Amino acid sequence: MLKKILLLLLLPIVGFSQNVILSDNAKVSILTCGTAPVSYAMYGHTGIRITDNVNQIDVVYNYGAFDFSTPNFMMKFVKGDLQYFVTSENYYDFEYNYKLDGRSIVAQELNLITAQKQQLFNELNISLTSDERFYTYKFIDKNCTTMIVDKINKILGSEVLKQPKSKQSYREILYPYMSDFYMKFGIQIIFGTKVDQPATRLFLPLEFEKVLETATLNGQKIAQPNIVLNKETITVPFSYMNSIYSLLAAIIILILINKKGIQITYFIFAGLLGLFFSLVGFFSLHEEILWNYNIFLFNPLLLVFAFYYWKKNTSKIILLGQISIAFMLIYLAYIVNKIQLLIVIPIVVLHLFWLVRIVMKYKKIVYK
Incomplete structure (x- = not known):
């Protein structure tokens, strides 16, 4: 869920002026990246891709980056007030990094009208260049997935994208993602009662992908069928x-x-x-x-x-x-x-x- 984009800190922000008007051919896709057996990639990652061949735009916006050089980094991480931020990069750089990590990428193009695409594009660029760029990360309530879910719901004008009603707790949803035994054990003993509450927040990338497959608004599907952009996955042998x-x-x-x-x-x-x-x-x-x-x-x-x-x-x-x-x-x-x-x-x-x-x-x- 957390994408540690240290290298991105050395790159310029790929931002666009709000004066850029997207063409009618512009596309907005949700990218869901696969998991990996390391703590920051255990739950996958969510990004937003905007492409517009007319304006030569192909950019991915990411929430969940942080700076390792932050003073008192570890103390702030443990305390929970470490500032995370929004980044953007060219899609092919994004794809290259995930291929390098052996992680899959699935795209789901959203069925938005041109005005909604423009609104989302503008808001994402505002996030990159204003105080909105930084936010205090919350494992369940504010992460790379929830920030995007909230953005899309705002554009749609309704909380269409949400956690399906069930008796499952947050812990039960998280549990299958933890493939490393001792990491799983450590996480289980450090979690408290909040993760045992019934899940009401859509907060994991792959769960978001599932919701997008069936979500509708006014009888119309919100997203088109999944397209696999990168099939690579990491297989961890049993130990x-x-x-x-x-x-x-x-x-x-x-x-x-x-x-x-x-x-x-x-x-x-x-x-x-x-x-x-x-x-x-x-x-x-x-x-x-x-x-x-x-x-x-x-x-x-x-x-x-x-x-x-x-x-x-x-x-x-x-x-x-x-x-x-x-x-x-x-x-x-x-x-x-x-x-x-x-x-x-x-x-x-x-x-x-x-x-x-x-x-x-x-x-x-x-x-x-």
Whole structure:
């Protein structure tokens, strides 16, 4: 979804004066670019292409670029106030970059009248040369797809392009796009309650493409049939090292080793992660990571539990262990019907196995 167009920052903006009047032969197409197994390309990309042979125009407008040289880049990215911006480039440069990345491109020409094409063309160029060029990115509400959806709906004069009504949550829509196992696992535990809400926003490129295939206004289809401009796709071979099997193997090894030092280190790490989930809401503007119930899985109290486990404080180990087990059971009950259950269940099992075993061990000491 996010297209990291660092090279574009070194190129001049391909902009056009509003005095340019598009011919009747001008075309407006939505370009949907395929996915790739890297974080910024995991969900694809959306662009708008405007072609007009009479005026020798063939340009693609992109939302979702950002500047790596921004001061405090990483801090702003985590906080959620990094400024993204609109870029434009010649179509053939655009196509070359996606072919180079091995990503497909599908075009859907919009059935707009000449006045609507002109209005869209003018508004896109205003976005390039005014304060509108910069915006604060939001994973669901404001990205390379939503910005274009809003533009097209404005031109059509109605919210025709929208997420189909269903009971699917944002998390359920996103889940199939995450092909990298450990990336999927990380995203699932960092997402909070917002992504579990029923999806009402059309925010993903390939979902937008599907909507355009059937969307109508006044009985007429909004877009013409899909045209594949670039068929190239990336095929990622299956890897046991990047799968749930490697996670299961690691957990089995940890259980078999059964060393106190490893357990303490693990609980410290899990507690620190929970502490991060607890505090990030006071800092980050990313709504998707707020109210994160994974704090019951990665519980900050595990830090205190690890300390008393190291000190061999029997009463505190039993108390904090039982509290942590209770949190784990609450967590398990909450996610039992959620799509991410299978991906986090190995960690749940490891937590419960170790906590129950440690608590039972120290209870036996007390009741001897």
